[in-house]
Amino acid sequence: MKIAVVFDTPARGWEDADFKQEIAAEVYEPEYDVADALMENGHDVFLIGFHDNLRRMLDRLEEFEPELVFNCTESFMGRARYDYGVAALLEMKGYRYTGSSPEALLLARDKATSKKILSYHGVRVPRFQVYDSDRIEPPSGIAFPLIVKPMHEDASVGISQASVVTDLDGLGERVAFIHRALNQPAIAEELIEGRELYLGMIGNHKVQLLPTIEITFDRIEEPSLRIATYSAKWDLDYRQRWGIKNIFARRLGAEARKEMERAAHIAFHALGLRDYARIDFRLTRDQKVYLLEANPNPFIAFGEDMANAAERSGLDYYDFIERIVSEALKRYEAA
Known part of the structure; x- marks a missing residue:
């Protein structure tokens, strides 16, 4: 299948061959993991990176004529809040693409409105x-x-x-x-003190829940400061200094697990998420589950939380990426 991988990049003017050369050299970029998996799965893959020139992206799509666009966009001109614009362009141009709609991307990113909707549906x-x-x-x-x-x-x-x-x-x-x-x-x-838990999801009408990931803070003694800061997620030196690890959650009570799964399903459908997502929770000492936010565009690079959880459930990385492709195609075929 002809699949275009669309993603934001600081590299202006690069073409498909430039990106594939970096993949061959094993340069690390999350989008390269996705493209490499698609190529290993036998697809005809064309990489389209953009920074601020969406006209160029549309021209490349028109030339390649993909059967599906794998949308890896995380931002536009470095601003994450504008990622919905790429999905909107793909939709207006009639391309089939993976991931959530522009409406869902906007809604899930609005922390206040999404919480109001979830509260209305009985989610704490x-x-x-x-x-x-x-x-x-x-x-x-x-x-x-x-x-x-x-x-x-x-x-x-x-x-x-x-x-x-x-x-x-x-x-x-x-x-x-x-x-x-x-x-x-x-x-x-x-501030909800407690365990920080992430629940990945794959699917649409029928959604598969992945094993729960927990972020632990071994060397941060003050409970109110055990929070998923930017440094706690992305700064390796900071994570090592404070003993921060992402592990598979252990000793989750049956009632807490059941409530997380219920809330995740409600959030996925109430916010209109598609194909894959991650829901972030806090679990208090007295076993109350709080939904912090829904992420319609989680990190899906090899070795990261979503991919690791998928592998734990029986999907290796190639199968995980192919599953996202399959879910998107089934969604369009059912429309």
Whole structure:
């Protein structure tokens, strides 16, 4: 099958041959893992990287005439909140593509609106308040400590230990930082202390739940600071220094597991997610499950959480990527 792999890149002007040369040289890029798996599975693969020139991307798609686009886009011009625009272009041009629709990408990235929808459907979420300006009012009905996040980012962008605030002054400082540094509203959520758990999903009408991943914080003693900051996720030196590991969750009670699975299914369908996703939870000491957010575009590189969970369930990396292709094709065939 002819499959175009579309992804954002800082490399301007590169063509398919340039990217394939890097794949052959085993240069690490997440999109290369996907493309390599597709080629190993026998597909005719064409890589289209873009930075700010969507016209060029559309021209390459028109030349290649793919039967499916594997959408690996994570941002546009370095801004994750604009990733929906690529899906929207693919949709308007009539291309079949993997992953969630532009509407679902927008909705899931809006931390406030998605929480309102999930709460309406009976899913427990942290209470929150949105701050559009630097004028700080005491949060209504929410006790400190709070965790302050950017409204429209993912991958823990804008989240650090300083995101945890214990008073109104700290709240004001962090909200102002989000506005100044990331140019978007801030959302202040009640801080849920407990275990950080990630549940991957593959499918559409019938969704397969993958084994649960837990992020552990062995050398961070203060419970309120055991949070998935940007450094805790992506900085290897930081992770080693503080004993942070991603492991398969152990000793999950039956009731907690059942509630996580129920909430994950509700989130997947209520937010309109497609093909694959990851749902992030907190599990408190008294076994209450809180859904933190739904990620419609999780990291699917080889050796990362989603791929590892898929392998634990019996899908090696090649099968995992092929399963995403299969789910997308079945979705279009059923439409």
